[in-house]
Amino acid sequence: MNLLVTGGAGYVGSVCATVLLERGHRVVVVDDLSTGNREAVPEGAVFVEADAGQAADEILSGGCGGGPFEGVLHFAARSLVGESVTEPDLYWHGNVVTTLSILDAMRRHSVPRLVFSSTAATYGEPPTVPITEDCPTQPTNPYGASKLAIDHAITSYCKAYGLGATSLRYFNVAGAYRSAGENRVVETHLIPLILQVAMGFRESISVFGSDWETRDGTAVRDYIHVLDLAEAHLLALDASQPGRHGIYNLGSGEGFTVREVIEACRRVTGRPIPAKDAPRRPGDPAVLVASSDRAITELGWSPTHTAIDKIVSDAWEFTQQLGDRAHAARAS
Ligand SMILES: NC(=O)c1ccc[n+]([C@@H]2O[C@H](COP(=O)([O-])OP(=O)(O)OC[C@H]3O[C@@H](n4cnc5c(N)ncnc54)[C@H](O)[C@@H]3O)[C@@H](O)[C@H]2O)c1
Ligand SMILES: O=c1ccn([C@@H]2O[C@H](COP(=O)(O)OP(=O)(O)O[C@H]3O[C@H](CO)[C@@H](O)[C@H](O)[C@H]3O)[C@@H](O)[C@H]2O)c(=O)[nH]1
Numbered sequence: 001m002n003l004l005v006t007g008g009a010g011y012v013g014s015v016c017a018t019v020l021l022e023r024g025h026r027v028v029v030v031d032d033l034s035t036g037n038r039e040a041v042p043e044g045a046v047f048v049e050a051d052a053g054q055a056a057d058e059i060l061s062g063g064c065g066g067g068p069f070e071g072v073l074h075f076a077a078r079s080l081v082g083e084s085v086t087e088p089d090l091y092w093h094g095n096v097v098t099t100l101s102i103l104d105a106m107r108r109h110s111v112p113r114l115v116f117s118s119t120a121a122t123y124g125e126p127p128t129v130p131i132t133e134d135c136p137t138q139p140t141n142p143y144g145a146s147k148l149a150i151d152h153a154i155t156s157y158c159k160a161y162g163l164g165a166t167s168l169r170y171f172n173v174a175g176a177y178r179s180a181g182e183n184r185v186v187e188t189h190l191i192p193l194i195l196q197v198a199m200g201f202r203e204s205i206s207v208f209g210s211d212w213e214t215r216d217g218t219a220v221r222d223y224i225h226v227l228d229l230a231e232a233h234l235l236a237l238d239a240s241q242p243g244r245h246g247i248y249n250l251g252s253g254e255g256f257t258v259r260e261v262i263e264a265c266r267r268v269t270g271r272p273i274p275a276k277d278a279p280r281r282p283g284d285p286a287v288l289v290a291s292s293d294r295a296i297t298e299l300g301w302s303p304t305h306t307a308i309d310k311i312v313s314d315a316w317e318f319t320q321q322l323g324d325r326a327h328a329a330r331a332s
Pocket of ligand 1: 006007008009011012013031033034035037050052053074075076077078094098117118119120169171172174
């Protein structure tokens, strides 16, 4: 297919673009490099440096050659829980307004398929765990609220205009694939930060909250390998049907506390990794663990890299390969 990938210079978008190219698709990446890296865009993709909302109309009109577009995979977003609490304007404009522009451009140019990066953060504090797609959506931060608003917009565009769309609600994405992994200009995610400590770029990892009602007092998350996630995007493209909006949770189905993740990183890297307790981070829920049964049954998804040590060891291999080219190395 001829596909537009927004945010393809970022972590998840660059891994998915790599896999799409490997499977023979044609890929145009649009990214404003606000958090991504030019060098993360895989070879073989056409790259447009621009705001996705502003450039979508021109790109989808055929401005980059290659014939009509058959789908959009929309990864570009602001996606940090803590930042969304202190700077919500970035999330309502950068996520909701940008996506509406993309949806309108898709409609104008009759692009039939959308795969959207939604999130576990749409659920907020779930009443039951694991979280199914039928759980109430009550986001605890503006990031989750902005993604939920987009999911609602997509549903109405599917019903009214015949778009075929899939929202994939990722839980915590981690790991790496080939030369694609986490190397953000400003890193806030747990696993890459712990590995920066292992590399000697940081002195210690802060544990945000040790008084949650969990088995060791630290927050629980469900870590999903980025390659399993990429496979789900391919399945979603294939399953797309005009007028239908499918919503699927994607996780490994097992929750790990922050302390357990630090322990896994110590095991995999063989390095001591000092940790220190810190206050809770505003907007964080205590526990997020997925039920991915719907994706398994309806999309035929079958995650294979679910062990936490495998996820960490792929991320560690990538971090070591990156070495001094990491943003963290330049900053330290
Ligand atoms: N990483 C996770 O654990 C996780 C979990 C759930 C959902 N998600 C969602 O997955 C998507 C990708 O996340 P990621 O971790 O790869 O983030 P990332 O920050 O690494 O990548 C986002 C990319 O989008 C680009 N971008 C942002 N706004 C843009 C705009 N308006 N126009 C063009 N480019 C823009 C950035 O420069 C960056 O390259 C996001 O939508 C995020 O909300 C991520
Ligand atoms: O230095 C750190 C960084 C994080 N954490 C904790 O580790 C857990 C995971 O945090 P992080 O890696 O920042 O991810 P989340 O905030 O859980 O959010 C990710 O996962 C969500 C889905 O669950 C996505 O929606 C978001 O885009 C994505 O950033 C949380 O409990 C954090 O409080 C720490 O204790 N110390």
